[in-house]
Amino acid sequence: MSQIQLPENIASLNAYSSAKSEKLNGTTWLNANESPYSRRVSLDFEALNRYPDPQPEAVIKAYASYAGLSPEQVLMTRGADEGIELLVRTYCVPGQDKIALFLPTYGMYKVTADTHNVGITALEQSLLQQGSAAEIADAVGNAKLVFICNPNNPTGATVSTDKIAAIAAALKGKALVVVDEAYIEFCEQLTAASLLSDFDNLVVLRTLSKAFALAGLRTGFTLAPPDVLAPIRKVIAPYPVSAVVAQIAQEALTPDAITQMRRQVSILNKAKEKLTEVLGGSEKIAKVMIGEGNFITVQVRQVNDIKQAMQSGLIMRPFTLFGEDNWLRISIGSEQELEQVRRWLTQPQAEQQ
Missing domain, CATH: 3.90.1150.10 (Aspartate Aminotransferase, domain 1)
Structure with missing residues (x-):
């Protein structure tokens, strides 16, 4: 054959x-x-014959409370990686659109773009760190998505919330600014989540893999204005979150x-x-x-x-x-x-x- x-x-x-x-x-x-740090969890396997809630309400509410947002601003995904993939698949036209990123940075932005035949505007971390919002917006050009890993992997470099706000303002109506906060718990004061009510072109990616010590669970969250999440909700798989994952995530998000x-x-x-x-x-x-x-x-x-x-x-x-x-x-x-x-x-x- x-x-x-x-x-x-x-x-x-x-x-x-x-x-x-x-x-x-x-x-x-x-x-x-x-x-x-490993975690001990208690699980209920009685309902595994039923399909799970696509977006488990208890987990969504718990994470929204933790992040200081409303449940309508939270989408649960299979790790933050699925959030990256969903954004590219939802907002970029293959063979036509581009994403922008600041090198060196997390490799999955490029791999995801390449997988979906989406172009890449490769910029330098030095521009993100030292350039003005206007200079960054000019360099981004016509890219649909702008990925900012904050703190950045692998350099650990950070961007202030004021600068992220300025970049989002400069790109309003032109691009979505995607702030990947996989490591934000190690410097909580730098989160851009508080900016989501001010900008309709801002997205924040989160995960339970790092500080929450649940890398094996593969659980992440895409935080964004409801209008940004609406088309993504149409694209995401019908049952992205298993019942077992939802149980463990809900337990991990209790106040204690x-x-x-x-x-x-x-x-x-x-x-x-x-x-x-x-x-x-x-x-x-x-x-x-x-x-x-x-x-x-x-x-x-x-x-x-x-x-x-x-x-x-x-x-x-x-x-x-x-x-x-x-x-x-x-x-x-x-x-x-x-x-x-x-x-x-x-x-x-x-x-x-």
Whole structure:
């Protein structure tokens, strides 16, 4: 049987390489920005013979309360990644429209655009950080969606709410400004959620994967004005949220659970401060990027030191940034996990090959 020809954009697609897709072997996992805290949950399996509520009311209300929004401004998705995909699929015409992003940043924006044959206006993080709203709007051009990862993965760089408001104002009637807040719990004061009542072209993406310690649940939320969500509600799958996921998410959003999450975030932020100091004083590290999120990105003097860590079972995330392949992102794990990083830093430097 002859092979069916793929669309050109799929045939040439470079798929996103997630931390877990690489099938690495290790003992200490600090490569996926996961929380070191596991959760115990109680589940009711009696109703699994019935289709679930497409948008579970109790979860929507709980998250709206947590985010300071109305339920009409909240859409529950399969991770924030589905929110990215839904925005591109809903608002962009394949082969015609573009998205804008600021590199380096989260890779799924590009992969999603490529998958849907949507163009990319690739801008620099330096423009986002240092340029005016007018300069940014001019550089964005005719892009339909503008993705701002805040805090940015992998650099940790942040954008103030005032600047996001200015960018949204400059792009009013031209583009949707999509603020990906996957790591916002680590710097809650920077959230753009409070701006949603002021701008009809603003979207905020959230997840339970990071601070809420539920990466395995694959649960996210798209926060936006009701008019922006209305067409997305037509595009989303009929039953995107399983009953089991809804139960766990509802439990994670109780007041007590949110208090516990914030306590864990405080512990992780303090651990990050300590590790930043250690990294800054290490001969193996050439540069430490200062930013927010439950990770630190560093430039290692010798690539072989990264290989040395991998061989010892310490799994962190290597990157090529700014044209150099000696960058490493280290997730903030437990004290025991971070001790493995400290031990690696004190080992003799690997010989260059």
